[in-house]
Amino acid sequence: MSRYDPSVIEPRWQEAWDEAQAFAAVRDPSRPKYYVLEMFPYPSGRIHMGHVRNYTMGDVVARTKAAQGYSVLHPMGWDAFGMPAENAAMERGGHPKDWTHGNIADMKAQMKPLGLSIDWSRELATCDPEYYGQQQAMFLDMMEAGLVYRKAAVVNWDPVDMTVLANEQVIDGKGWRSGAAVERRELVQWFFKISDYSEELLAALDGLKDWPEKVRLMQANWIGKSRGLQFAFETVGAPAGFESLEVYTTRPDTLLGASFAAISPDHPLARALEGDPAVAEFVAKCRRGGTSAEEIETAEKIGYDTGIRVRHPLDPAWELPVWIANFILMDYGTGAIFGCPGHDQRDFDFATKYGLPIKAVFVAEGAEDAALAEAFVPMKSEKVHYVRGFAGAEVQTGDEGVAAAIAHAEAKGYGKGVTKFRLRDWGISRQRYWGCPIPVVHCPTCGVVPEKKENLPVELPYDVSFDKPGNPLDRHPTWRDVPCPACGAAAKRETDTMDTFVDSSWYYARFTAPRATTPTVAAEADYWMNVDQYIGGIEHAILHLLYSRFFARAMHKTGHLPAKAVEPFSALFTQGMVTHEIYKTTDTQGRPVYHLPEDVVRSESGATLKDGTRVEVIPSAKMSKSKKNVVDPMHIIASFGADTARWFVMSDSPPERDVEWTSAGAEAAHKHLARVWALCSRIGEMPADHVGQGDDALRRATAKAIDEVTKGIEGFAFNKAIASLYAFTNTIAKANASTPVMKEAIRTLAQLTSPMTPHIAESIWSYQGGEGLCAKAPWPKADPALLIDDTVVLPIQINGKRRAEIGVPKDMAIPEIEKIALTNEDVLKFLAGQPVKKIIVVPGRIINVVV
């Protein structure tokens, strides 16, 4: 066997796999299937370490399952619509389509050398009409099923560029390009009725046993089911039509702590008051800035006293002022609240700022009613003493108090208990070119008319320009102006395109029949769905995964997926992110400029660009294109090979944890592989009749390695599987066993390592007489008899501190163990004659002597 040279063996084995069509997914009803999917990438043009880590994890699972006899589906595609393509067109010219396809070709060329066991014949890109045309067909079906509607919603409006901005494009309340102060503006937009499924999406989380608990918790909080009281305040001095003000509260037990009512600046009452210039000015002030919750909730809390009053439902003589407040969201509850500063920190801050009364409704058990320095917000499950209660016991939990208050309101008739969800309908309209066109036409007589299915796909026109801001579809007459599909009169196409989250909400289903002329094919979807193992970043914990869960339900409702696929991902693994330091300088206008790690020279004293410019080093954060803190895996593959890169990303860190990328260690991974190669060579040169003393020990070590590596892979503890492989390699290297046992051990090592380092595994496998491709060989099984040790070492603690240890046969009876422990020399020394109070023996684990 010659020197370990990945540049020779890797292409060779990749070719061998291709020839054998080793990774083609075959629908074979006689075998169990296994569908493993990694979140598909945005085609930025360069793969980064996060990709390598993500796809290697999926590949390890796919290869292991294939070896275990499953019919495996392991596809790959491209989440190809989105803003960066348009930004590139604006910044550098060119066309989003060409840019995207070029990037796909580049990225694919970078992924291929990794030797992933992907069925490339199923490759798809969401920007291809073959894909998005089927998405349009489903949109029409969903429209017919009542899952699509239009309504007004706020967007970030750049008043200089006269265009809608993404939240990402709003920096400190200003447009990223124009620098103009952004405002919130309403547009009529398209929505999916995800709220029809709020209850179901929440309830079904309990069934997702193989999802991380934290993801289920995040989704549950996002859906935000709450039980509260809805009631109407009677108004005093309000304009006609506003005789009452509906409010919703999850804390009706604090009603007697109310000190004001507050409405959203977008509330109809606020609009009605805008005739007053002072109100108009205040509301305009509230609308300044972006639409993101983060921006709204961290903005300074401001209010405006309308002069209108409302009567307290429990005491008509008690009037509360009505304020307009910028932190009340129109799309949660009724857009109006009552403020209880005693038990809500936001209300407390507001009341303090505007001199409104602050009274406690309840106090901690045993405490006295007193002035509050901050809002008192105990857990609802905690018992408190109601000093201004009006329903239920004087001492009760918050939950009991809420229930009693709702019962009180319903009995007296001033309000009713309602269940609300925080989850809002999914706004899918984007005023952008590079997305899936919404297939409807606006007709002056017929109104909104769906495009005919036979006219799909509604293809994006190629002849567009990005020299001015805004959506090029809006100013493309030959594409935009079409006859109405219903009456034939002159009409206009919808120029909004779909949110790219729509594209990624069903690609997993499309992979089961990627070339079909319908969105899915029943037989294929029936066989392959669900995804048995989905792998991706934790940053997708809420939006992508929740939208996909909804979309699968919508696809089932419209006949595109079987009932069993409404939860499309049976098991989910969220990998940690690959992080890296960020390098920043500032341009002449004070704007930040980011630099690629490869352009930065790092030294002990800091960092500089190659020309010597000092660079600010910002602590590690998620690798992102905008911050340019990305590392190119290609140079590692070029100098050490794919197996080294794959081994390194799997060994470096537990997969669910973030990993800080450092270049140290890649070399070590390579050294290890070279050592394995040399070991294989040495065993290959052993005389066939060599007899060693260590056969039994090596057989045991082999069984142990099979057991540990298999458990490690199946439990997504790849770093531990790799630790076992290191240990096993060392054991083989030091073993003195007979030639056949040595060969058996190294072949097993090759198989166990093949999911991580498939190329070197094939070389070892074939060199040591393995039959066929290692990738096609059945996964080794450990002989259970070899996994059991006859003796165990038991540590002895005295008062919880380890003082001694004894070796005993594994099934020794407890009284006998106690006897040995108490006569142990070291134990006697530490006991120093003190009487033993208690002795605890945990069989096979530990002995603790208590004095």
Next chain:
RNA sequence: GCCCGAGUGGCGGAAUGGUAGACGCAGCGGAUUCAAAAUCCGUCGCCGCAAGGCAUGCGAGUUCGAGUCUCGCCUCGGGCACCA
């Protein structure tokens, strides 16, 4: 601001409530070499000559026993509905 995580040697990390630091990196010592690289062997939490003591972000608590469970903090990261 709200929701969710994570913090263990110089570094990445391991540890069904049961020997804290497996495995790897870096370091240190040695072998080999004319020399170096590569390779191999050994050593390696901190304090201490040792006995021993101290150690899992900080502070309490539960337990025979806590990195692990509970409560309260601190720091860092993710998400917050138009980044993907």
